[in-house]
Amino acid sequence: MLKFENKLEMLREQLGFVLEDALLEEMAQVAKIRETSTDEVVVNVGDHLQMIPIVIEGSIKISRENKDGDELLLYYIEGGDTCAMSLQCCTRKIDSQIKATSMEPSLLLMFPTEYMERWLDQFKTWRQFILDSYHTRMLELMESIDAIAFMNLDQRLLKYLSDQAKILGSLEIHLTHQQVADDLHSSRVVISRLLKQLETKGEIKLLRNKIILNRF
DNA sequence: ACATTAAGTGATT
DNA sequence: AATCACTTAATGT
Numbered sequence: 001m002l003k004f005e006n007k008l009e010m011l012r013e014q015l016g017f018v019l020e021d022a023l024l025e026e027m028a029q030v031a032k033i034r035e036t037s038t039d040e041v042v043v044n045v046g047d048h049l050q051m052i053p054i055v056i057e058g059s060i061k062i063s064r065e066n067k068d069g070d071e072l073l074l075y076y077i078e079g080g081d082t083c084a085m086s087l088q089c090c091t092r093k094i095d096s097q098i099k100a101t102s103m104e105p106s107l108l109l110m111f112p113t114e115y116m117e118r119w120l121d122q123f124k125t126w127r128q129f130i131l132d133s134y135h136t137r138m139l140e141l142m143e144s145i146d147a148i149a150f151m152n153l154d155q156r157l158l159k160y161l162s163d164q165a166k167i168l169g170s171l172e173i174h175l176t177h178q179q180v181a182d183d184l185h186s187s188r189v190v191i192s193r194l195l196k197q198l199e200t201k202g203e204i205k206l207l208r209n210k211i212i213l214n215r216f
Numbered sequence: 217a218c219a220t221t222a223a224g225t226g227a228t229t
Numbered sequence: 230a231a232t233c234a235c236t237t238a239a240t241g242t
Contacts, residue, residue, distance in 0.1 A: 153230070176222060187231055192223060208222065208239055 007031050007109060010056045014080035015129070023123045031109040036060075036102035043086070043100040048093075051110035054082045058106020059167050063183065065099045072148075073160075073183040074098065075140035076167055084134045087116060104168060153186060154194050160184060161204070162216055171213040180211075 008028035015024065032051065036042055042053065045065045053060075060077040062085075077083055077100070085098050119126040147156050160183065164173050181191040195211065198204045205212040 178222075188223085189225090189232075190230060193225090193230095196224080206223090 007033065010107070010109065014054075014056055018080075018129055019125045020123060023119065023126055026115075026119075027109075027111065030115055031111055034108040034110050036106045036108065038102060038104055040102045041099065042102055042108070043083075043096050043098065045096060045099050047096045049086055049096060049113065051112055052082065052086050052116055053100075053108040053110050055079055056107045056109055058108075059103045060100050060106060060108075061103050061183075063099050063101070064097075070185060071099070071182050072185045074144055075137065076103070076163070078167065081136075082130075082133055084130070084137045087130065153184070153190065154197065156184060157191065157194050158198065158203070161211060161213055165213050165216055171216070173211045173213065174209060175211065176209055 006028070008024060011019075011024045011027055011031075019027075034042075034053065036058070042060060043049065055077050057079060059079075060083075062074045062077060062083060064072045064074055083098075083100065086096065088094060120130065147159060151159070157180070160180065161173060164175070165171050177192045177195060178188045180195075181188045184191070195204065195206055199206050203214055205214075
């Protein structure tokens with residue numbers, strides 16, 4: 001299973017071109033490895049984080065969730081990414097506003113929150129990394145707002161399927177209609193009907209627990 | 217064979 | 230586009 005010899009190698013592979021070596025070495029010393037399985041919830045709304053994750057392998061989806069359990073997918077986090085939202089949670093000691101769910105078996109490195117802030121003063125590459133992270137998250141957030149505000153549900157659905165396929169690297173998507181509906185904050189019946197339309201149009205093929213896309 | 221869960225359908229708002 | 234009520238199909242025990 002272990003593709004990497006050690007934590008330092010993991011970090012070099014994902015962040016070697018971004019962060020300076022002195023920092024990587026310190027990170028390797030304080031990091032804890034966490035392996036997650038498909039659909040495992042990594043962070044819940046309201047959680048108080050002690051550790052901040054950086055994704056080494058795999059992918060995590062970030063979504064909003066209200067008290068009733070209604071969800072809405074915001075964006076995805078992949079190799080070398082961290083969740084900027086979680087930084088606020090550690091420095092300001094506030095609870096998480098988002099939910100993070102593992103989309104596939106993934107490998108994360110967890111860092112104690114106290115280091116994150118210190119590194120901000122100590123390493124300018126870390127500072128840049130965090131600022132970049134905020135920036136890309138912001139862009140992704142805007143993209144998802146665009147989708148909700150300006151796209152019809154059928155277009156949004158197609159984009160969702162295509163994103164999903166790209167991230168998981170397969171045109172076969174192993175999701176139920178209900179799961180899709182949850183991510184898009186729609187209802188199962190509506191999603192089933194739209195998927196049926198897409199199948200009739202020849203864009204996809206439908207099987208139980210599986211959706212096969214013709215192209216990305 | 218039976219129970220459970222996923223997906224399809226028509227009607228209504 | 231959402232919800233209800235119901236049917237049909239696929240799967241697990």
